[in-house]
Amino acid sequence: MRVTRVLPLALPLALLALSTTLPAQRPDTDGRDATRAAQAASATVMRAHLEFLADDALEGRKPGTRGGELAALYIKAQFERLGLQPAGEDGTYYQKVPIITLTPTPSLAVGKPGDAAATLRYPADYVLWSMRDTTSVRLSGDLVFVGHGIVAPKWQWNDYEGVNAKGKVVVVLANDPGLRDSTIFRGKILTYYGRWTYKIEEARRQGAAGILLVHTTETATYPWTTVQSSWTGPQVRVEQPAASLLVAGWLEHEAAAKLFAASGHDFDSLAASAYRRGFTAVPLGARATAAVTSQVRRSETQNVLARLPGRGRLAEEAVLIGGHYDHFGIGAPVNGDSIYNGAEDNASGTAAVLAAAEAFVESGVRTRRSLVFIAFAAEEAGLLGSQAFVNRPTIPLKQIAAILNLDVMNLYGRTRDASALGNNQSTLGEAFTRAAAAEGLRVTVDEDALIRGGYFRSDHFPFARAGVPGTSIEGGDAFVGKPEGYGQQQRDEYVAKRYHQPSDQIQPWWSYDGGLQQLRVTMRMAVDVADAASTPTWSRGSEFREVGEARRR
Numbered sequence: 001m002r003v004t005r006v007l008p009l010a011l012p013l014a015l016l017a018l019s020t021t022l023p024a025q026r027p028d029t030d031g032r033d034a035t036r037a038a039q040a041a042s043a044t045v046m047r048a049h050l051e052f053l054a055d056d057a058l059e060g061r062k063p064g065t066r067g068g069e070l071a072a073l074y075i076k077a078q079f080e081r082l083g084l085q086p087a088g089e090d091g092t093y094y095q096k097v098p099i100i101t102l103t104p105t106p107s108l109a110v111g112k113p114g115d116a117a118a119t120l121r122y123p124a125d126y127v128l129w130s131m132r133d134t135t136s137v138r139l140s141g142d143l144v145f146v147g148h149g150i151v152a153p154k155w156q157w158n159d160y161e162g163v164n165a166k167g168k169v170v171v172v173l174a175n176d177p178g179l180r181d182s183t184i185f186r187g188k189i190l191t192y193y194g195r196w197t198y199k200i201e202e203a204r205r206q207g208a209a210g211i212l213l214v215h216t217t218e219t220a221t222y223p224w225t226t227v228q229s230s231w232t233g234p235q236v237r238v239e240q241p242a243a244s245l246l247v248a249g250w251l252e253h254e255a256a257a258k259l260f261a262a263s264g265h266d267f268d269s270l271a272a273s274a275y276r277r278g279f280t281a282v283p284l285g286a287r288a289t290a291a292v293t294s295q296v297r298r299s300e301t302q303n304v305l306a307r308l309p310g311r312g313r314l315a316e317e318a319v320l321i322g323g324h325y326d327h328f329g330i331g332a333p334v335n336g337d338s339i340y341n342g343a344e345d346n347a348s349g350t351a352a353v354l355a356a357a358e359a360f361v362e363s364g365v366r367t368r369r370s371l372v373f374i375a376f377a378a379e380e381a382g383l384l385g386s387q388a389f390v391n392r393p394t395i396p397l398k399q400i401a402a403i404l405n406l407d408v409m410n411l412y413g414r415t416r417d418a419s420a421l422g423n424n425q426s427t428l429g430e431a432f433t434r435a436a437a438a439e440g441l442r443v444t445v446d447e448d449a450l451i452r453g454g455y456f457r458s459d460h461f462p463f464a465r466a467g468v469p470g471t472s473i474e475g476g477d478a479f480v481g482k483p484e485g486y487g488q489q490q491r492d493e494y495v496a497k498r499y500h501q502p503s504d505q506i507q508p509w510w511s512y513d514g515g516l517q518q519l520r521v522t523m524r525m526a527v528d529v530a531d532a533a534s535t536p537t538w539s540r541g542s543e544f545r546e547v548g549e550a551r552r553r
């Protein structure tokens with residue numbers, strides 16, 4: 001009867017009865033619990049949830065809209081029906097995600113002290129936005145070229161060596177030095193040090209007032225027009241608990257070259273030197289004067305989360321199984337359709353999270369660590385729901401063993417393989433390999449995702465950045481009964497014809513058994529991690545190891 005002691009009184013009697021038949025607190029060393037739980041997963045349940053969430057009636061589940069609210073309410077109702085404990089704020093299933101939207105009108109001028117400053121053209125030469133939650137910011141600061149703007153002790157790399165960046169505007173290259181030299185960093189595989197979000201974080205740690213990233217076609221995986229369209233309109237983010245830089249922005253390559261030339265520097269040769277070890281930062285001898293006025297709008301949405309309590313002394317710890325439930329709502333019509341249903345992205349993942357919750361409850365399997373099912377809000381606006389969780393966690397981050405994320409399920413059929421993002425980042429990769437093997441699947445690596453930095457682009461990532469090991473479990477590539485290349489062809493078609501378009505809606509030809517494989521692997525992994533004697537750790541080579549170690553202290 002030790003087991004029942006950790007159950008909340010509010011749990012339905014049926015569940016209580018089930019749990020009393022559990023074996024004692026034995027970790028699932030033989031995989032029997034994992035098998036029992038995985039076998040309780042139902043493709044029909046997943047399909048039913050998907051069909052509701054992706055229906056036109058949900059109007060694309062945009063945060064703050066009626067459709068978005070309905071989706072959250074539906075998810076909460078499912079958690080309640082299953083008898084799961086609320087794991088949000090104040091004893092509810094919800095956690096607030098405070099959103100701030102700033103629409104910037106910037107100005108930027110650069111010149112040598114004493115000379116007339118040259119005004120740059122917006123948005124032909126630059127884009128710029130405020131990093132503060134206020135209507136106006138202005139600054140004037142010396143420009144310093146800090147190469148890639150990276151401080152990575154692990155790779156003995158410090159672009160800020162000897163630089164006092166306080167109050168200055170740092171100019172940085174996109175990407176990381178491995179891009180040109182396969183012997184440093186991870187070669188062409190993008191590390192987190194190459195992401196623009198990292199550059200901003202580091203500039204802030206260095207005390208800079210502003211940052212300008214230089215866009216070149218070599219260093220960015222997207223064209224300047226994408227920079228313009230992404231950073232000129234409304235900028236949506238989570239309200240910031242802490243002060244940040246004043247401004248951040250991008251400079252177009254040619255504009256940067258002119259700016260460097262005006263102060264007697266050659267951009268391309270300075271940039272080339274920044275790929276070499278021992279690079280030292282270069283003060284440009286010019287000053288930037290910037291101002292941004294922003295229209296500010298505040299809104300709110302919510303994550304929805306519930307707990308299946310663990311048993312025994314590890315029950316305070318948790319393994320998260322999550323996926324984002326939001327999408328783009330109603331927008332510009334394409335072929336007469338204005339509802340962005342987000343069926344694959346990510347009604348499918350949300351449906352899988354709900355199906356996993358149901359399977360765990362139905363199977364009666366209870367892990368040592370608690371399982372927490374979480375539907376993230378506002379992922380499409382920039383991982384806002386998961387970032388909000390990390391900013392104000394309802395479960396202390398050091399008690400979270402791992403997060404397993406599902407963003408787009410495989411709806412194209414059964415596969416012989418499986419893949420997960422960031423396999424080599426932490427020991428979660430080993431748990432994934434074991435889980436896949438138990439489902440008869442071999443592990444394949446999505447090289448393409450590694451180069452594009454796929455690991456940094458879904459809801460497990462704000463957790464990783466805060467030191468919590470995480471991954472997104474993806475579908476396989478080798479489809480049963482299909483010719484080679486079928487998986488790639490399906491993915492290409494999805495990206496070209498449906499991704500982030502109104503046509504991402506339910507397709508009559510979908511098959512749910514591939515998604516079921518993906519879900520079962522995820523559930524097995526959850527049991528593996530939740531029952532293990534120790535929690536997953538970051539690999540020696542991971543850029544998140546240091547913050548991960550710090551989190552455990």
Ligand SMILES: [Zn+2]
Nearest residue numbers: 345346407408
């Ligand atoms: Zn998504």
